[in-house]
Amino acid sequence: MNRIDKHPVLNTTQDRKKVNFKFNGETQRGYENEPVSSALIANGVREFSVHQVEDAPQGIFCANGQCSHCTLIIDGKPLKSCITPLKEGMEIRTLIHLPELPPDDREPENFKPLNLKCDVLVIGGGPSGLTSAIELAKLGFEIILIDDKDKLGGKLLLQTHKFFGSIEDCYAGKRGIEIAALLEKEIRTYSNIKVFTNTSVAALYKDKKAGLFIDYKNYALVDFQGLVISAGAREKNLVFPGNDIPGVYGAGAFQTLVNRDLVKSSDRIFIIGSGNVGLIAAYHALQAGITVVGIADILDDVTGYKVHADKIKRMGVPIYLKHTVLTAEGNGKVERITIAEVDDSFNPLLEKAKTFEVDTLLIAVGLSSIDEFYNTAVNFGYNTVKTGDADEIAEASSAMFGGRIAGLQLAKILGKDVEIDESWFAKAEILKSKPGKIKSEPVVEINENYTPIMHCYQEIPCNPCISVCPSGSIKLEEALGNIMDLPYYTGEECTRCGMCIAVCPGLAISVAKKLYGEWAEVVLPHEFIPAFGVGEFVTLTDTEGNEIEKCEVIKIQLNKKYKTYLITFKVSLENAAKIAGIRVQDEDKIKPLPKPVFNYIPDNSILCRCERVSVGEIIKFIKENNIKDANQLKQIRVGMGACGSRTCSILLPRIFSAAGVNWYEVTQATKRPLSIEIPMGAIINEESGETE
């Protein structure tokens, strides 16, 4: 079984009930109520269905209930396996082409329509939705909060790493999973917040009602006075040959499998995109015992935080800048991927290709706001606010703070007399900040006293190190006058308590001291279960991952509060200030094949995944028919699938421009409800048990 049984942060010994199920006739085991898709991946299944176009194998893609690639025949019905909980005795089959409708001809009884009522409907129980619901609840509003997962917290539930930001405003230094638990606990204390998990909004209607698909079983109409749109974001996709084969999916899907469901989905992964999502996915993979062969980014610099990138590099993951993915190839699943350097116009240089053997390619090229609900709400004239990633893509720290503001703003719109502290808006802006200037690495003198060394010299909104230092001897520079400023050590009061080392989300603080002669000791953070003992020698690196020397481990301690090991090494004095991290991945595991192996036919890339329409087909259709309206692409099925073009519409500008059409002259395709497919039986609440 491909399960994660050891993890430095997550509890892998959860008491979960094992169940048996059948997949294509063979008995397999999984955990009760875990998503069927995760149970299958843990059993090594990669192919979920066979598309009627070209018999193409389909694997997991969004793991988020949005696409329909994981559809399987479960107990006779075609269901999305990533939102179907596993039960004892389930009969599961690969879906081949179109499903057969089960001949269930029982006469339906007339069941009660479900009607709900609230003051405010909050769509999305992630960081921003939860904090806005709390603010609104404090003011006495009756709230319905819905989320499409079984636990509240949104993407916080996937974030096993410590957060940036500030402790006072957004729990900096705590892990996303811990913050989710805190927020959920707070939410549950308000009797005026009704929570519906496993619930999706299917549509917002003109007559001021929302259609909810509750527990993926029942359909309810809810009346509301105001709406908070905190529906988050969806992962952007990329167009390249092989982008549709099982094993190519988003970083978010990966984090779901690994961090939420504790499934070891891969052995070797490659990541496209060096934003914070890609960088952190690499970190999560390493913590789950998965080899990260590399990260590529088409730009000439890392787009995420430098401390994140440096941390990953120190662990031994190469970042290939100015590189793009050429192909993902393999027989029915990813077996190898090829990247190539790009020229200044971002065209790949095929002669500079490198092929890597991996089983998974993660796409982490950014997020796009889920904006359709907000647009509809505005169009219908509802009282509405949007917040979090649904408003603007930023860190969860910013979403939590922004959510509070959004909640109060809606309260004001709904007529409550509330004041919003002016300083909050400034803070919100800072928390949303993109990384700022990179300053030069300061030279630190090592002496007989403990000295904290900050390997942190890019401006980012983060300051927990100054909050945890008991002697107050870490301070921020006063260049900008906010938490974007860089931290520095003020003097001589360091007691080596280790709090700053353990709290730093970037693992960017070491503490060093001269021992004797030409020797020094350095204390480094380590968020892995140590694979070494005292007395062993370990490869240490500088801030950016260059190997410095192999050093002896002299002490291993665990900081329980921050679940971070502090490892003390005996190092040479001259290197003590430079040493910043511990290599965890061997170099020989991440090398490309001696010669690249690939077949690059860009037109074969799939744009519309639901209906399997290729880039080549679309470009030809646009050119031949002088297409100026994206709705016309529906003639060749683009956007007609389950996701309603929510996955591919973001890729269309590139395709139109490749066909020689200026995107700004193209009419965009209409997005219509439903945003999730609902069985007819659920619309009339056949399973609710209450008859009319």
Added chain:
Amino acid sequence: MKKYDVIIIGAGSIGVPAAYYLANRGLKTCVIERLSSEGRGQNRAAIGGIRATFSDPAKIKICQMTIDIISRFKKEHGIDVDWIDGGYLFPVYDTVLEDKLKKLLDVQKQFNLNIDWISPAKVDELVPGINRNGLLGGTFSPEDGSASPLKVTGAYLKLARECKAEFYFDEEVTGFEKDGSKITAVITNKDKYSAGIIIDASGAYARDTGNLYGLDIPVDPDCHEAGITEPVQPFFRPMVVDLRMDEQSANYYFYQNKEGQVVFCITPRPQIFGKDTDNTSVFLPLVVKRMLNLYPRLRNLRIRRTWRGLYPMTPDGFPIVGRTKEIGNLFLAVGMCGQGFMLGPGLGKIISELICDNTTDYDFILNQLSLYREFAGTEVLK
């Protein structure tokens, strides 16, 4: 000023096929459309049914021509428009409707339509698993069928362009210049055009267009909502029309298209007039309850998308087709009452023959569908 032989206002179910047939006859034709592409008015909302089994000579003739064209479309033009000859089935659960439909059968048979009464067993064979509780039988017309409105209109656009018809999208007609009883120019927000004949195919906007050229065109759209499911393997073939009514709705109908998706549409009761095409919460519970009572097997079928479209209604439920007395070079092809898609191809061909050949073959149609009729009767099977 750009000069054409024919200007068509509206690139929808009627305008696009007409443009092809006229351009194919060598007339210099252009189409002016306020939206960005073909069929974006109500054609996009049509579900795709095509039948000739009406009870009046005009619609029977026009739709027989449409069926003839669409059923041979792939062979003739090499474009698959998803034609299925699945027939139309009207299942019957009460004797009142049974009597009404049987009486209608006599009329329909006089027009040599292939339609007959079938037994409950035969109904069940056509729609396996249909609710047999109280089922008395139904009428079935095997030569009727369905096609994809999206593909048909897209195909006609392509064919029309191949015949040099020109399309002006994102362009709105804002006025007309007249000289006595003749339109001398069509004015848009972008340009000015003149032509020997102007065809008004402005669908749900016919009354507005009429106001611009100064005629009272009695077309008032009402709203219908429709939906489509995920695709599954084919499990029934005909268009099923349930003519019963309940408190909130009149008839509804559904079929499985060539992709395997079930497409359905319902008529609200009372009618909702207006041009608002935003979705409301009433539709899904209403239509699903009725569909599942008729056909329980649909319970596990997932609904994918819903939308609202307009039926450009006339007072008597019949289209308005023909020249006007007041304006000599104006030809009306409006008020299709929700049947524009099935009327379009046949009507386009007829219009081209009327304009090019001065034929009298279709006088019975022009008389029946004249703007100057009484508008007194009502269509039996709207």
